[in-house]
Amino acid sequence: MRWIVKRAIIALLTIWTAFTITFVLIRLMPGNFIEMMILYYMNTYGYSEEEAKELVYALYNVNLDEPIWKQYLDFITKLLQGNWGVTYCSRAPVLDCLLYALPWTVFLLSISMTISFVIGIGLGMFMAYRRGGLFDGACSVISSISSAIPNFILGLLLLYFLAIQYPLFPARGSYDITIEPGFTLEYVSSVLYHAFLPMMAYVLTSFGGWALAMRGSTIRVLGEDYVIAAEARGLKSRRITWTYVGRNAILPLFTSFAISLGYMFGGSVFIESYFAYTGVGQVIGLALSFRDYPLIQGGFLLIITAVVVSNFIAELLYGVLDPRIRRGGGYE
Amino acid sequence: MSKGAKLKSFLYEHIYIPLRILAKSKTSLVGLIIVSVYVVMAIVGPMIVPLDLTPHREKRFMPPSLEHPLGTDFAGRDIFAQIVHGGPPVLRVAFLAAFFTVLLGTVIGIASGYIGGKVDLVLMSFTDIFLTIPGFPLLMIIAVWLMQSRLPVTEPIVALLLSITSWAGLARAIRSQVLAIKKEPYIEVVKCLGLGRFHVIFKEILPNMMPYIAINFMLSSIGAIYAYTGLLALGLLPYSPGNWGAMIHMAQAYTGTIGTGWWYVLAPSMAIIILQIGLVFLSSGIDKIFNPRLREE
Numbered sequence: 001m002r003w004i005v006k007r008a009i010i011a012l013l014t015i016w017t018a019f020t021i022t023f024v025l026i027r028l029m030p031g032n033f034i035e036m037m038i039l040y041y042m043n044t045y046g047y048s049e050e051e052a053k054e055l056v057y058a059l060y061n062v063n064l065d066e067p068i069w070k071q072y073l074d075f076i077t078k079l080l081q082g083n084w085g086v087t088y089c090s091r092a093p094v095l096d097c098l099l100y101a102l103p104w105t106v107f108l109l110s111i112s113m114t115i116s117f118v119i120g121i122g123l124g125m126f127m128a129y130r131r132g133g134l135f136d137g138a139c140s141v142i143s144s145i146s147s148a149i150p151n152f153i154l155g156l157l158l159l160y161f162l163a164i165q166y167p168l169f170p171a172r173g174s175y176d177i178t179i180e181p182g183f184t185l186e187y188v189s190s191v192l193y194h195a196f197l198p199m200m201a202y203v204l205t206s207f208g209g210w211a212l213a214m215r216g217s218t219i220r221v222l223g224e225d226y227v228i229a230a231e232a233r234g235l236k237s238r239r240i241t242w243t244y245v246g247r248n249a250i251l252p253l254f255t256s257f258a259i260s261l262g263y264m265f266g267g268s269v270f271i272e273s274y275f276a277y278t279g280v281g282q283v284i285g286l287a288l289s290f291r292d293y294p295l296i297q298g299g300f301l302l303i304i305t306a307v308v309v310s311n312f313i314a315e316l317l318y319g320v321l322d323p324r325i326r327r328g329g330g331y332e
Numbered sequence: 333m334s335k336g337a338k339l340k341s342f343l344y345e346h347i348y349i350p351l352r353i354l355a356k357s358k359t360s361l362v363g364l365i366i367v368s369v370y371v372v373m374a375i376v377g378p379m380i381v382p383l384d385l386t387p388h389r390e391k392r393f394m395p396p397s398l399e400h401p402l403g404t405d406f407a408g409r410d411i412f413a414q415i416v417h418g419g420p421p422v423l424r425v426a427f428l429a430a431f432f433t434v435l436l437g438t439v440i441g442i443a444s445g446y447i448g449g450k451v452d453l454v455l456m457s458f459t460d461i462f463l464t465i466p467g468f469p470l471l472m473i474i475a476v477w478l479m480q481s482r483l484p485v486t487e488p489i490v491a492l493l494l495s496i497t498s499w500a501g502l503a504r505a506i507r508s509q510v511l512a513i514k515k516e517p518y519i520e521v522v523k524c525l526g527l528g529r530f531h532v533i534f535k536e537i538l539p540n541m542m543p544y545i546a547i548n549f550m551l552s553s554i555g556a557i558y559a560y561t562g563l564l565a566l567g568l569l570p571y572s573p574g575n576w577g578a579m580i581h582m583a584q585a586y587t588g589t590i591g592t593g594w595w596y597v598l599a600p601s602m603a604i605i606i607l608q609i610g611l612v613f614l615s616s617g618i619d620k621i622f623n624p625r626l627r628e629e
Contacts, residue, residue: 014461021470025477141359148612150558152565153601156584160597263466270562274584284469288476288568296476300469307466 004316011312018304022297023075026060027068034060059294061085079301085294087287094298097283102265104174105272105279108195109264112202117257119203120210121250125241127211128218128249139211146208152270155201159274162197169197172276198275202268210253218249251322255314262310265302350621360617366610374423377416385409393593403595405579406586411599418576418603421487422557428491429498429556430549436499438545441506442533446514456507459500467497471559475568485570494556502548506541513537543622550615554608561604576600 027034034056041052061078078084084094123143127136163171175181175190221227222245230240265280269288272281280299287295354360387407394404402411444455474493478485513519513536522532563569564577571578579600586593 010457010460011464013457014464017461018465018470022473025473144359144612144616145609148554148608149605150562150608152562153580153604156565156580156597157601160594165594269468269472269566273566284472285566288472288566291476291480296473300473303466303469308464311464 007312007315011308014308015301015305018301019076019079020072022300023072026293026297027071059085059088084298084301087295088290088292094294097295098280098298098302101278101280101283104277105281106264107191108174108198108272108277108279109202109268110261111195112199113206113257113260113264115199116203116207117210117253119207121214121253123207123211124214124216125218125246125249127215128222129241131215131219136215140215143208143211143215146205147212148208149205151201151205151268152274154205155198155271155274158197158201170194174278194275194277198268198271198277201271213253213256214249217252218245221245221249224248251318254321255318258314258317259307259311262307263303265306353621354614354617357617357620359613360620363610363613363615363617366606367614370419370423370607370610373416374419377419381413381416383413383417393596396595402599403593405596406582406593411579411596414579415576415599415603418579418600422560422576422604422607425487425491425494425560426553426556428488429494429560430553432492432495433498433552433556434502434545434549436495437502437548438506438538438541440499441503442510442537442541444503445507445510446529446533446537452507456504459503459507462497462500463504465497468559468562470497471563472566472568475563479568479570490560490569491556494559495552497559498552498555502544502552505544505548509541509544510537513540546618546622547615550611550618554611554615557604557608557611576603580604 037056037059038049038052041047041055042049047055061075061083066074082095084098086093087097090097120143123139127139127143130136159171163169170193174194175187179187179190181187227240227244230244235244268279269281269285271277272279273285276282280302284296284299286292287299354364387409388404392404392406394400396403400410400412402415405411405414440455440459444452444459471493474496478489478493483489519532519536522536527535560569561577561580564571564575565580565584567581569577571581577600579596583593583596583600586596
């Protein structure tokens with residue numbers, strides 16, 4: 001119990017650090033960014049100083065006439081109440097922008113992640129059983145290459161060669177906009193068709209890492225005494241493979257998988273930007289290129305919170321899945 | 333032992349034997365060759381291949397030919413020369429970022445493990461926070477901030493920025509190793525002999541950390557290349573023409589609309605991909621040098 005409280009405190013501290021970093025970055029920018037924005041609105045749109053201040057106040061959740069510590073507290077309370085400020089580009093609330101994009105990202109990445117995890121686990125176990133052989137050698141090389149290729153480069157290559165040069169797949173968007181969204185076969189297949197290349201870019205660059213990790217983990221488990229004992233007891237080899245080796249080998253990977261599910265909420269800025277996929281990653285990518293600070297800030301907070309929460313859940317889950325590591329407080 | 337014999341045995345132990353272990357595994361050897369070629373290219377290449385960045389309207393998007401082995405870009409400039417001149421900054425940033433990462437991770441890890449107590453608690457809470465903050469989004473935000481702030485964005489600054497998000501894992505690993513080593517009897521002996529902290533840390537603890545330091549150096553240079561070229565590809569760092577990440581950014585922007593110039597997309601992509609593959613292979617070899625259990629018979 002003490003351990004859980006300790007982890008929860010660290011998780012909250014992490015989210016708080018992220019809040020503070022974004023606040024400080026924007027407030028302490030050389031040449032004070034906020035004041036620059038007020039001048040910008042006054043000069044470009046002919047706002048009066050009062051109006052410009054009011055707008056910037058809405059954009060950043062900060063009231064410039066108050067001392068900075070008060071602005072900071074204000075900023076946090078507003079955030080907690082769901083007021084994440086408004087975007088520059090459309091003046092729409094930041095939270096709405098992110099929540100619109102979230103389902104697309106979750107759809108795209110949860111499927112890609114699960115596929116690469118399953119391929120990686122299967123391949124890794126197979127490699128471990130055939131270790132030293134030709135199959136293992138070839139798959140190790142392929143897995144290493146997969147983990148070495150940056151996903152943004154593969155995404156670009158797939159986009160260029162399979163969507164622009166030879167237009168087998170759509171290059172842009174998350175579905176055909178001429179089709180009415182709904183639970184129709186036409187719509188669903190259009191969604192899957194558009195998601196294919198982004199998913200490929202993700203799966204092909206990430207299954208290798210899982211496979212190599214699973215290979216190492218399986219080899220470690222195969223050397224354990226309880227596996228040798230199970231073999232000596234004459235248990236069926238299929239039973240040993242799944243219940244003795246497989247289950248124990250997946251354990252450490254399962255935690256990493258749970259953690260990576262947290263990263264899912266941030267989307268993949270590269271892949272979604274290249275394919276103009278309407279997910280959180282693309283929103284953040286656009287926000288970055290238009291320097292839309294409130295939106296960047298909101299996206300970052302969404303990612304941080306998701307990652308921290310999933311980290312926390314993964315640690316709790318690990319204790320449930322593996323009773324051996326349930327232990328009292330302390331780091332050792 | 334004479335000086336010559338000492339040098340000879342040093343070279344034998346630290347150069348010859350590791351190289352022989354590397355050479356035993358084909359993939360590690362391939363990795364070593366790839367990385368060496370890149371390093372030699374980065375040193376010698378810019379001296380041999382001149383970089384001419386004046387635009388030539390009539391030579392836009394010319395496919396590979398004898399005159400331009402990798403074709404020309406959107407402004408009619410030779411792509412091969414740009415690739416050659418783009419190597420040194422990428423390698424320099426990768427090396428510096430890996431160096432900073434290892435330095436930060438080692439210092440914090442040893443301080444935390446060796447001093448212990450409140451220092452340990454504070455440093456490790458700090459480390460935990462950095463372990464969970466997602467690295468790339470944080471990098472993007474700081475990069476935009478740097479660009480907007482008009483501070484000079486030099487290579488060491490970029491490298492330092494990249495290392496901020498990657499030292500935490502190493503610090504944790506080193507701390508737990510230090511905790512284990514601290515309990516070993518030989519440390520007691522060294523302390524009883526009256527040798528100070530300095531000796532214990534630099535002569536006894538640090539050499540034991542070399543496997544972690546070496547492998548983390550490799551892994552963080554791979555990560556740094558990904559992040560550096562990635563930030564450039566997103567257009568989030570100020571760049572000079574000829575930088576690989578910047579080339580990807582331009583290729584993406586130009587060829588996406590025209591639909592021609594596959595060579596412009598392919599050249600920087602392959603330059604980065606092959607370097608990354610080389611580094612991954614080489615780092616598995618380095619792992620084998622330090623962990624005899626990983627060597628295949």
